[in-house]
Amino acid sequence: xxxxxxxxxxxxxxxxxxxxxxxxxxxxxxxxxxxxxxxxxxxxxxxxxxxxxxxxxxxxxxxxxxxxxxxxxxxxxxxxxxxxxxxxxxxxxxxxxxxxxxxxxxxxxxxxxxxxxxxxxxxxxxxxxxxxxxxxxxxxxxxxxxxxxxxxxxxxxxxxxxxxxxxxxxxxxxxxxxxxxxxxxxxxxxxxxxxxxxxxxxxxxxxxxxxxxxxxxxxxxxxx
Amino acid sequence: xxxxxxxxxxxxxxxxxxxxxxxxxxxxxxxxxxxxxxxxxxxxxxxxxxxxxxxxxxxxxxxxxxxxxxxxxxxxxxxxxxxxxxxxxxxxxxxxxxxxxxxxxxxxxxxxxxxxxxxxxxxxxxxxxxxxxxxxxxxxxxxxxxxxxxxxxxxxxxxxxxxxxxxxxxxxxxxxxxxxxxxxxxxxxxxxxxxxxxxxxxxxxxxxxxxxxxxxxxxxxxxx
DNA sequence: TCAGTTGCGGAGTGATTCGCTCCGCAACGA
DNA sequence: TCGTTGCGGAGCGAATCACTCCGCAACTGA
Numbered sequence: 001x002x003x004x005x006x007x008x009x010x011x012x013x014x015x016x017x018x019x020x021x022x023x024x025x026x027x028x029x030x031x032x033x034x035x036x037x038x039x040x041x042x043x044x045x046x047x048x049x050x051x052x053x054x055x056x057x058x059x060x061x062x063x064x065x066x067x068x069x070x071x072x073x074x075x076x077x078x079x080x081x082x083x084x085x086x087x088x089x090x091x092x093x094x095x096x097x098x099x100x101x102x103x104x105x106x107x108x109x110x111x112x113x114x115x116x117x118x119x120x121x122x123x124x125x126x127x128x129x130x131x132x133x134x135x136x137x138x139x140x141x142x143x144x145x146x147x148x149x150x151x152x153x154x155x156x157x158x159x160x161x162x163x164x165x166x167x168x169x170x171x172x173x174x175x176x177x178x179x180x181x182x183x184x185x186x187x188x189x190x191x192x193x194x195x196x197x198x199x200x201x202x203x204x205x206x207x208x209x210x211x212x213x214x215x216x217x218x219x220x221x222x223x224x
Numbered sequence: 225x226x227x228x229x230x231x232x233x234x235x236x237x238x239x240x241x242x243x244x245x246x247x248x249x250x251x252x253x254x255x256x257x258x259x260x261x262x263x264x265x266x267x268x269x270x271x272x273x274x275x276x277x278x279x280x281x282x283x284x285x286x287x288x289x290x291x292x293x294x295x296x297x298x299x300x301x302x303x304x305x306x307x308x309x310x311x312x313x314x315x316x317x318x319x320x321x322x323x324x325x326x327x328x329x330x331x332x333x334x335x336x337x338x339x340x341x342x343x344x345x346x347x348x349x350x351x352x353x354x355x356x357x358x359x360x361x362x363x364x365x366x367x368x369x370x371x372x373x374x375x376x377x378x379x380x381x382x383x384x385x386x387x388x389x390x391x392x393x394x395x396x397x398x399x400x401x402x403x404x405x406x407x408x409x410x411x412x413x414x415x416x417x418x419x420x421x422x423x424x425x426x427x428x429x430x431x432x433x434x435x436x437x438x439x440x441x442x443x444x445x446x447x448x
Numbered sequence: 449t450c451a452g453t454t455g456c457g458g459a460g461t462g463a464t465t466c467g468c469t470c471c472g473c474a475a476c477g478a
Numbered sequence: 479t480c481g482t483t484g485c486g487g488a489g490c491g492a493a494t495c496a497c498t499c500c501g502c503a504a505c506t507g508a
Contacts, residue, residue, distance in 0.1 A: 012484085036466085036468080037465090037467085037487095040486095045486080047468080048471095048485065048486060049486075056467085056468085057468090102385070109389075109393060145412065149405070152405055152406075152409050156381065157380065158385075159385065161383065162376060162379070165329060169333060178430075180430060185377050185380055187416075188366070188369065189377065190416065192412040192414065192416035192417075193416075196415070257495095260496060260497080264458095269457075270457035270458050271457080272458070272500095273455075273457075275497065275498080276456085280496085
């Protein structure tokens, strides 16, 4: 394909970046059934190049997960660094929705979780808990909302069914409109977190196991 | 399997209902890659029984889509029948999230759309537009929110990534907790629709083509 | 009691798609 | 010009797909 200019390490690094971002896109679009061929094609490289850098599909996903966890932690810390509790919370939520582990959910349980990953996740969870506590203290966050509510809401907003389908059908001309529409929806949904005279939330606060459960290695097999 | 009691038409009808609800569940869980074997297994019948009732996989999905569209229209009309504009809107949204065409999005474009389906969709869209207009008139709905915003938000909330994964991993013991957590998230997100002193929505209102686009038959094939 | 009928479950089938390997080749340095 | 390096993608065995077909159980009429 594009073979020109200088070479060696430069193109290697570029291919690696292209592979990672392509993997994230394809994973978001095709879910658990994302194929290595699709990832390589979207990155504009051959499958051979993919397998030279990652020995297996799982290894690529593992690396992807690590990166997402780092971004997740960074987003939370950036939010904590902001003065306004509400702005900080929303900053974290927005960043997490865009790059978060939400799109990785389909492959959760298909590879081993390294110690580094669990540690990053725990540090992130602590930061988010602090973010939530601070917002509660300031009275800007709806009183009943817990950190798990927030995380699950973020996960719910992470996927973009509209954009996925647009991409699958190749309707690139509507992509900008879809992006805009998504921003609006996210804004609406996150505004529901504000402290307001609205009604109460149904049921009781969910436990953390709903969030940690999925990363346990899967042995049982099919459902039913 | 369960073969007892009286018989004939009774069991036939029961199997049909089981098939339809199983198809919806599997479609929601596995997306576009839902297999007939999985649907039949979840319904507790053999694949033979499935193919005796529906000549092809597409025919089953078509029927499923028709039913969802009917429920969609019914939900909108029920909402219009309620006196309180806000209550009516939320009633529609809740019902549509639960049974709506959102979970059918993955298979959109894979089968022909009958006239009956387009007519039902149009009548539903008109009813929703009226629902939105009424809520705006009463001043209970955030001013900038359009019918498309509402529909897209509903679609976003239709999927339940958490429950999907729970089901895939066979963790039935957490199912109730996940259901409860989902109710909370939906309540939060829908509360963002309320007229409130919150900020403005980003960008401009999305056009209807974002919603109708997907049902066009797909000829191009893969993306990129 | 016993053919005849009906709808059932699921093994079997060819086609397709998967993750992954391997090889010929193009772009460099010397 | 030759050796080296990393590339793209054809090809492979395994797995999975939508769909067919058949032996059998549950029921009916005589």
